[in-house]
Amino acid sequence: MLKKISLTVNGIQATLEVDIGESLLEVLRNRLGYTGVKKGCGVGECGACTVLIDGMPVDSCIYLAVWAEGKNIVTIEGIAKNGELSKVQKAFIEEGAIQCGFCTPGYVLTATAMVESGKKYTREEIKRELSGHLCRCTGYQNIIKAVEKALAD
């Protein structure tokens, strides 16, 4: 069963026919080519597929593509502007918050939403905001430091 949807991804409008059973993750990766959105667990536990939907971090693997009608989606491909990395991305590099990089797009998007909220976060709150992401390489400390740095800038 196909349904036509229009959505904005990284500022670019797209209209396409999707199957009712397709997740937003599948449409972003397979149909629109945003392979920076990673598929991890597929059940909303690892956070690798996180994208921003109208500014909010959401697991795109358990979000139907048809629900994205009229929504504004941001993936990791939409974070650097004119070839320049965002301050979150720079902080991740400076703090060594990356190893294999599979979890990184999700982390960067959640951290971007935190920076854009303009709120102040305690270290505990930072941990809580990042708790929907799993990283088995860096061991979290450098990621927390990177987010603290991006929030402080």
Place this chain on the structure above:
Amino acid sequence: MYNIQGYFEAATVNEATALLAANPNLTIIAGGTDVLIKLHHGQIEKAALLSIRKIKSLQGIRKLEDGTIVIGPLTTFTQVVNDPVIKDNIPVLAEAALSMGGPQIRNVATIGGNICNGATSADSASTLLALDARLKLQSNQGERVVPIQEFYLGPGKVDLKPGEILTEIIVTPEDYQGYGGHYIKFSMRKAMDIATLGVAVICKIKEGNIFADVRIGLGVAGPTPLRCREAEVFAKGKVISRETIAAIGKLAVKSTRARTSWRASKEYREHLVEELTRRALQAAIVKAGGAEIA
């Protein structure tokens, strides 16, 4: 790709109930964070879905003039956590909501879905149970209101008759005004985990040191979320002391029907009920204006 055989979308409650009456096999979907995972794991097969996510009247939280709080079932956990009505009047529900899943899940998962799934571990359920919440259910035959205590029938089974949808979660002023509450979720990980045990306690204090009312809601202490009536009856009118609190914790265990699962043994869960009921009650006493009991 999810195996979805059909997809309907309703814009109003009447539309939804008419669609349900015409297609009794539809699975209602709201935030999708449980339904899609069940589809993924094959617990639901070949679902035809009825999406209610666009129904405006089911969204948001409002406080009526008489103090009654009406929570729309489509309210997301993030909205519950940040809602001023909840924060000012029943902060214990915000505590429970914040313990559910992780941020990405809370941004889409709905409180109505959490209740209607019938999971004993539902983080909002034990608190709503302690608050004596009532649920308004509507079908194309009309509507009825049931106490949340009577809504849970068994594991994953709730009193939603064919064709019915949850339209309102209602908390009346006499069930929250003057109460202080505390929720403790015990789980292996602080986020993204299902409760090994969830304890919601609300209490009201009179004359400075006497329990006017104590209500204890437990999750994962039996096949459904449950209340600890024996402990509650015992508590009423008692002077607040270490001994009373300890006795309430012991009595709470009597209401449970814990079982052994891979998460914890029956004995461990019973130990948690006793200890965490005590701790939650101690915190609730302070929030209800009582003195701290060490």
